Amino acid sequence: MTRGWSCLFYLLVFLTEVLLFGVLILSLVWVYLFRDGFAWNEDVAKQFNLHPVLMITGFIFLMGNAMLVYRLFRCCNKLASKILHTFLYLLAVPCIVVATIAVFDNHNLRNPPIPNLYSLHSWLGLVTMGLFALQVTKTFVVGFFSFWILLCCDQGTSNFRANLLPIHSTFGIITFMLAVATAVSGYTEKAIFSLKDPTTNRSTYSEMGVEAVLINTQGAALCALAILVPVIILSRAFQRGWQASVFDQQL
Template identity: 45%
Template sequence: MDIINGSFIDQLNRAIRGKPKQKRYEEDPDNAWNCCSWCEYLLIVILSTILLVGVLILTLFWVMFYRGGFAWTERPLQQFNLHPILMVAGFVTLSGFSILIYRLCRCVKHIYVKLIHMFFHAVAIPCIALGFLSVFDSHNALQKVNFYSLHSWLGFVTMGMFLLQFVIGFFTFLVMLCCENKTYSCRSAMVPIHASLGLANFWLAIATSVTGIIEKERETAKDPNLSAENQLIEHYITSAIGLTLVVIGIIVTFAVRRTNAPASAKVYVTERI
């Protein structure tokens, strides 16, 4: 009888105390990085930064020197040129850095990482909105049909998914922190979903950009005012942009799904609350 009572008291005490708090992956000394891990980290930081900024500069170079620069409604052809720049800036460069923040900011408090992540996405929203508005106005002024191609359909889906991700992420991972303990299980369940959909949306943006490049190349090939030499140079530039976009997608995916963790850990960098 004493043994039963003692066991019952132990169980009651454990229930009152609750489960011991688990350490985060990055707080566990057993998961400390070695020299190879830090070399990989530095390589990813340098390479991803060069590519994310480089693809934007390359797109800007293409538009400025081979597409006639920028304008607004007074010159519809040049107004269209805002579209590739702003979409690459919003969907690729800013979103890419936003995703990589969870990989790059190893020594920053997690709440600050969340805020930086949200900031990059928040800055991307006006870029995307202006990019969409510029192509929509340009097509209307030139009496072109809107939403007729695979590129436009993919773009519409990408924008909708991006907005949905932003709203859900904002309320789930920031607003719900007001009741941190009570919403822990909900946020835990949402983390892998949010991370996976975020990567899917990033790849969807890359696919949309590549199809847009292909569509623009087809239009350029029909332009009688362009010489064969200029068409060839533009072809090389746009091909370089497309290839860079694909490489960016591979590096970002590798970076956020890789932790240098032992196999037993099974923890992804992005899957932290």
Template identity: 35%
Template sequence: MLHFSPIRTRIKSMAGDNSLKSFTVWVLVALTTGASAVVMTTVWLTKYLGGFDWNNEKVFNYHPLFMVIGMVFLYANSALVYRVFRNSRKPLLKSVHGILHILALVFSIVGLVAVFKFHNLPTHNIPNMYSLHSWIGLAVVILFCMQWVIAFVAFVFPTLSDSLRASYLSMHRFWGAGIFVGSVASCLLGLTEKNFFAGNYAKLPDAAKLSNCLGLVLSAYAILIVYILGREDFRRLESATTPERVELRQGGDK
């Protein structure tokens, strides 16, 4: 009787190697796209909108830059941590994942403070929270905070049963991707809103061309990240004996 187990193992190994190579290419393309979005945002704000100054109307420019860095670039990279460093121990990855989330939140809070400060300047006195961009943006940040707190309780503190953690994990992934897409959607609305406020959007000046291109790059980045997160063969392979959490007292794996 012929035994095909070695052949099957070899085929699976080859498929895994090809998947890993494909994964590396997709991640490099995504990281390049995300970094390009940050650079383009910086150029747009410095070259066409006057740069940065916390003490006058240029304080607004911290808002788009910090939101792109925090709720788009850092947030997406935090989601990729478990896939990029697939051979590292889960406790370390959890720490990196959490730190990136905290950094994303810090950038976002400063970005929100900047836009509220701009609106409330005596020379401007612009109403707050009236646009769809502001509603979606604030909702995304609130959901982000809720997601972080619930995940901290579920995966860090030993409070939930294994079955509840396993059930929540799929929701955590879904809402993580959904919040990221919402963040990018809010950025696109903000770019359009800023272009209309300039008053000459229909003439498509250089500033509008760059911001439109930035919107395309952000959209491409969102598609790339969601695609990578959705590929089952790109996920970290877990051992059947690996627990799904870090217990603070025991230092176990997630």
């Protein structure tokens, strides 16, 4: 990359990392300051709080960073990037599983129980989790077979693996965008359910109190990530080994 493209690349990466860490920290601050922190089955209202924080950790923070690994560590060995990419994806799995158990417990253990999977948010969530499960399964199946076949014929599988790469990265970006849409709808739903005047039970969301602003800020940061992450991943100028000279001449 030329110096100009490098500056732009590092500026975008810096902004993206600020937003990735920012949205995770804000979700923790929100839960601790306004929603009384975490608990498990002994307090289902607090158990719910694990849901947004762990979904943001798994789907946004870990998955976002996993997707950026190949662009960030451009100087390093590709195998090291692959291992880090897979490791971050794998770390996201327990976060998503615990977040899902927490929200189902929060519905089922209430008296009376709340029905499951009635909202648009929950449907979007199922699609997002389905795509994520497909990505993880595919990575393992292809990784496992490639490893064994690779031992006898590297050439034979290299074409196949190269053809799979665009499909894998496209599905990764789609899953990330859907996770953002799901999380934003989740925040909106939570704000409508929870921001109420306890005496009149009237919604106070429109009054834009501190909690409402904090919730909206998290949603806005997620939308900014939905722009920045695909720009960094899809821009040809930021891809490994891309020669910028031709592109620079055209500009």
